[in-house]
Amino acid sequence: MTGPRLVSILRQGSYLIASIHTALDDTEMTAFQHDLVERIGRDRARGVVIDVAALDVLDSFASWTLRTIGEVARLRGAVTVVVGIQPEVAFAMVALGMDTGSVRTALDLEEGLAFLDRVVGPRRPATATRGGPA
Amino acid sequence: MPRVEAAEWVGGPPVRDSDAVAALIPMVRRIVAARVADVTAAEDLVQETLARVLAASGRVEPGMLEPYAIATARNVVATAWREQDRQRRNQHRVVDLTAPDLPEGGLLAEEERSAVAAALARLSERDRQALIAHEVSGRDTRSLAAELGSTAGAVAAQLHRARARLRVEYLLARDRTEPPTDRCRPVLFALSSGDRRRQREVDAGRHLLECDVCAALGQPLLERAPQRDDExxxxxxxxxxxxxxxxxxxxxxxxxxxxxxxxxxxxxxxxxxxxxxxxxxxxxxxxxxxxxxxxxxxxxxxxxxxxxxxxxxxxxxxxxxxxxxxxxxxxxxxxxxxxxxxxxxxxxxxxxxxxxxxxxxx
Known part of the structure; x- marks a missing residue:
């Protein structure tokens, strides 16, 4: 893929911080899902933060993908928290009848990390593999 | 808190040699805005002016940059007006008549002529004569109306319809195509005349999805229509x-x-x-x-x-x-x-x- 990166997946200790930088189409959203799930195993992540603050729309497919990521991550032993859902986007999701299901949400990155620290427990940064852009 | 293991790339330092030109922006905006009402068009012209001034800034003496910018802005606006006027006068034409001469030009011109002739032949006698009198002989609508015992407005409307039909028939003749369905001609005519109500009545949008021939023929007709900013x-x-x-x-x-x-x-x-x-x-x-x-x-x-x-x-x-x-x-x-x-x-x-x-x- 050329041009600016659409998403980034950064490792911070035993957490992965996945940020979506721009509107993704369904194919890109699915690719993001695969990359992230793969990284959970490779980086032995125990917590995942998905930052969607840059998204102006979370429609049924995007919401469904976030749910899927959360469920798959749970089966892979990681806790997922979605952060940064914009107020208008939240209104639209409610009107649409969408939800993130069992996936936890938090206001912003800070709250999301605090949540993971409570649930997963802080841990020394792993040194086996080095995180980098996905 | 653990360290994040990747850093975002940050752009280089800003270029600073265009400050003198940047200082002219408010003045150029005023000059252009006083002459052009449309905000986006005005902004385009402002940018074009600034680009020209910036390109010339090395050649212009420091104190003369402002008068130079004023003259450039006026010229740019005048050019835009001329261009706009030319487009308005030629809007009803499907073909760009200022196409450059090419080796195969003669052949194309011949095909072009036969297509126009074939298209004209398909118009009604009344439409054909009105069009020729107006477009070729240069008769104005008022004198035509007097001759026909009609009004200038009615003649203009008739010419408008005749041109729309001519464009459709020209495209069909040029591509040597016969429309595959009965619905094709009404749809193409509605597109050609730019009549949105008519387009809805004949469900033009749906037909263009269903009919490949019309989708291809309709393209130049749709592109001809003035760019609408509410659709x-x-x-x-x-x-x-x-x-x-x-x-x-x-x-x-x-x-x-x-x-x-x-x-x-x-x-x-x-x-x-x-x-x-x-x-x-x-x-x-x-x-x-x-x-x-x-x-x-x-x-x-x-x-x-x-x-x-x-x-x-x-x-x-x-x-x-x-x-x-x-x-x-x-x-x-x-x-x-x-x-x-x-x-x-x-x-x-x-x-x-x-x-x-x-x-x-x-």
Whole structure:
């Protein structure tokens, strides 16, 4: 893929911080899902933060993908928290009848990390593999 | 807190040699705005002026940059006016008559002539004579009206219709095509005359999706129509167009100044859902977003495809009904997000979703 990166997946200790930088189409959203799930195993992540603050729309497919990521991550032993859902986007999701299901949400990155620290427990940064852009 | 193990790349230091030109921006804006009413057109001209001044800044003495910018701005505006006027006068022509001379030019010109002749032959005698008198002999509508015992306005309307028909017949003759269905000529004529009401009556949008011949022939006719700033048409052919359609809808509705950010997000989400349905089930289609003034101000979205159609529309509108990986919230969700929602589907012919969001209350 050329041009600016659409998403980034950064490792911070035993957490992965996945940020979506721009509107993704369904194919890109699915690719993001695969990359992230793969990284959970490779980086032995125990917590995942998905930052969607840059998204102006979370429609049924995007919401469904976030749910899927959360469920798959749970089966892979990681806790997922979605952060940064914009107020208008939240209104639209409610009107649409969408939800993130069992996936936890938090206001912003800070709250999301605090949540993971409570649930997963802080841990020394792993040194086996080095995180980098996905 | 642990260290984040990657850093965002930051751009280099800003270039500083254009400060003198940057200082001229407010003045150039004033000069252009005083002459050009349209804000976006004015901004284009401002940018063009600045680009020219910047290019010349090395040659112009320091103290003379301001008068140079003033003269440049005036010239740029005058050129734009001339260009606009030329386009207006030639708007009814399908062909660009200023095409450059090419080796095969003679041959093309010959084909061109025979196509025009064939097209003229297909007009009614009355239309043909009026057109020739006006376009070739240069008679004005008033003298033609006097001769025919009619009014100048009626003659102008007749000429308008005759030109629209001539364009259609010219395109058919040029491509040596006979339209495959009875509906083709009325649809092409409606496109050619730029009559939106007529286009709706003959359901031109649907026909263009169904008929490849008309889709190809209609292209130059659609491109001829003046760019409307209260309507966008997004051809849908893949995933990426879902994003394009919802962004276009948000952009157009945002210009109305009557929708809150939440309204715009609801609209964009609904567009996303119906556009995805086109991609999933029909593969291709189109989404048209237009501003409505009647019966109230609002935004209307029409999503149409010539796909397989929906066998059971009632069921498709129920929550949880889905034939693909999703939550089955596409159509019912979109209906909840909009004020008006209508769906027409015919198995084997395709689906059209029309939905509206009104300005103001709700």
């Amino acid at each position: 966008v048409r997004i051809p849908i052919g893949g995933d990426a167009d879902v994003v394009a359609a919802r962004q276009a809808a948000r952009e157009l509705a945002g210009r109305l100044d009557c929708f809150s950010p939440t309204d715009l997000t609801l609209l964009a989400t609904a567009v996303s859902e119906v556009t995805r349905n086109i991609v999933k089930f029909a593969g291709s289609g189109e989404v048209v977003v237009e501003v409505l003034d009647e019966p109230r101000r609002g935004v209307q979205v029409t999503a149409r495809d010539a796909g397989p159609g929906i066998p059971d529309v009632e069921r498709a509108l129920q929550d949880g009904y889905s034939t693909y990986a999703g939550l089955g919230l596409g159509l019912p969700g979109a209906r909840r997000l909009m004020d008006e929602f209508a769906i027409a589907s015919e198995v084997g012919r395709g689906t059209t979703v029309t939905m509206t969001r009104w300005c103001g209350d709700r």
